Amino acid sequence: xxxxxxxxxxxxxxxxxxxxxxxxxxxxxxxxxxxxxxxxxxxxxxxxxxxxxxxxxxxxxxxxxxxxxxxxxxxxxxxxxxxxxxxxxxxxxxxxxxxxxxxxxxxxxxxxxxxxxxxxxxxxxxxxxxxxxxxxxxxxxxxxxxxxxxxxxxxxxxxxxxxxxxxxxxxxxxxxxxxxxxxxxxxxxx
Amino acid sequence: xxxxxxxxxxxxxxxxxxxxxxxxxxxxxxxxxxxxxxxxxxxxxxxxxxxxxxxxxxxxxxxxxxxxxxxxxxxxxxxxxxxxxxxxxxxxxxxxxxxxxxxxxxxxxxxxxxxxxxxxxxxxxxxxxxxxxxxxxxxxxxxxxxxxxxxxxxxxxxxxxxxxxxxxxxxxxxxxxxxxxxxxxxxxxxxxxxxxxxxxxxxxxxxxxxx
Ligand SMILES: [Zn+2]
Numbered sequence: 001x002x003x004x005x006x007x008x009x010x011x012x013x014x015x016x017x018x019x020x021x022x023x024x025x026x027x028x029x030x031x032x033x034x035x036x037x038x039x040x041x042x043x044x045x046x047x048x049x050x051x052x053x054x055x056x057x058x059x060x061x062x063x064x065x066x067x068x069x070x071x072x073x074x075x076x077x078x079x080x081x082x083x084x085x086x087x088x089x090x091x092x093x094x095x096x097x098x099x100x101x102x103x104x105x106x107x108x109x110x111x112x113x114x115x116x117x118x119x120x121x122x123x124x125x126x127x128x129x130x131x132x133x134x135x136x137x138x139x140x141x142x143x144x145x146x147x148x149x150x151x152x153x154x155x156x157x158x159x160x161x162x163x164x165x166x167x168x169x170x171x172x173x174x175x176x177x178x179x180x181x182x183x184x185x186x187x188x189x190x
Numbered sequence: 191x192x193x194x195x196x197x198x199x200x201x202x203x204x205x206x207x208x209x210x211x212x213x214x215x216x217x218x219x220x221x222x223x224x225x226x227x228x229x230x231x232x233x234x235x236x237x238x239x240x241x242x243x244x245x246x247x248x249x250x251x252x253x254x255x256x257x258x259x260x261x262x263x264x265x266x267x268x269x270x271x272x273x274x275x276x277x278x279x280x281x282x283x284x285x286x287x288x289x290x291x292x293x294x295x296x297x298x299x300x301x302x303x304x305x306x307x308x309x310x311x312x313x314x315x316x317x318x319x320x321x322x323x324x325x326x327x328x329x330x331x332x333x334x335x336x337x338x339x340x341x342x343x344x345x346x347x348x349x350x351x352x353x354x355x356x357x358x359x360x361x362x363x364x365x366x367x368x369x370x371x372x373x374x375x376x377x378x379x380x381x382x383x384x385x386x387x388x389x390x391x392x393x394x395x396x397x398x399x400x401x
Binding site for chain 1: 248251252253254255256259261286287290291293294295296297298300301302303304305308309311312313315316319
């Protein structure tokens with residue numbers, strides 16, 4: 001994921017995006033599929049994940065000229081994506097609460113602590129179905145660190161940067177998430 | 191090229207074990223194996239150990255992903271490998287990292303991918319967004335709390351139903367919404383892609399009616 005050569009390519013594309021649709025397309029092809037899966041495994045809904053990818057890429061397109069390379073391109077894209085996911089969940093929850101006549105001023109959605117995702121449009125079948133069903137039961141905060149660390153391959157420091165939380169919190173969420181996965185998978189070998 | 195210069199992912203721990211046995215064989219079978227190490231060698235050993243031993247278990251955990259992919263550079267890679275060679279807990283962590291990582295990747299492969307239409311949708315949104323920036327037409331504006339209404343000279347009324355928090359109090363976003371609405375009216379309706387932009391970027395679900 002954060003391989004040095006990939007990072008160089010990402011940076012070259014970001015520099016070119018303000019003046020080149022081709023660069024935007026190439027960037028989209030490079031990062032789109034993986035942030036789609038990231039959003040999909042958090043939101044459990046292909047339509048929602050597509051919306052998040054679209055918004056993330058619009059964020060990249062609008063923000064490319066201001067990108068300072070103070071962080072890596074990968075962490076930048078994932079942090080935009082994370083924020084879009086949080087926005088999406090808040091929006092949906094607000095919509096649902098309004099539709100049900102609930103008090104909108106009631107406490108904001110605690111994104112980190114809630115298991116989420118309806119998993120309505122996914123049916124990977126077999127083993128994978130069971131795995132993602134189990135994974136879905138972890139709180140959002142734990143699922144995010146697990147995906148960023150084990151799947152996207154970010155270091156603890158990078159995960160902390162993406163989610164804007166202390167490194168210690170990343171470590172404790174990783175630890176707790178792993179324990180819960182183990183319990184949920186009944187001691188299976190994952 | 192030393193063993194550690196290879197850029198192949200560590201898929202199991204055999205590599206490390208090999209390095210350890212190789213190192214210890216070399217240490218015990220050399221011509222000086224029967225001698226006690228000289229003062230210089232002892233000092234060197236202390237220096238090397240104090241440099242390498244600085245990496246803690248938490249630090250090793252922190253860089254586990256690039257370490258497993260052999261993407262660290264020296265001396266970080268060497269320090270991490272040195273720590274691993276003497277720390278069974280971190281070796282277990284690394285093995286577990288590789289397991290979990292492979293499991294997630296294989297289950298992820300079973301999920302649906304990004305549909306081929308995604309790029310054309312994005313391109314359309316970029317086009318619309320560009321178009322909005324060029325529109326300078328200004329309709330009447332009314333902010334009715336959570337519902338924002340714009341009325342254009344054509345007689346269309348467009349209603350933006352707030353679906354996100356705070357946005358209606360942000361004049362920049364309200365103006366962007368009104369620009370979007372204006373563009374929609376110029377285009378003769380609200381195309382789905384614009385509705386998507388409004389919902390996603392502005393947090394507004396928009397609908398139109400002719401007065
Ligand atoms: Zn250790």
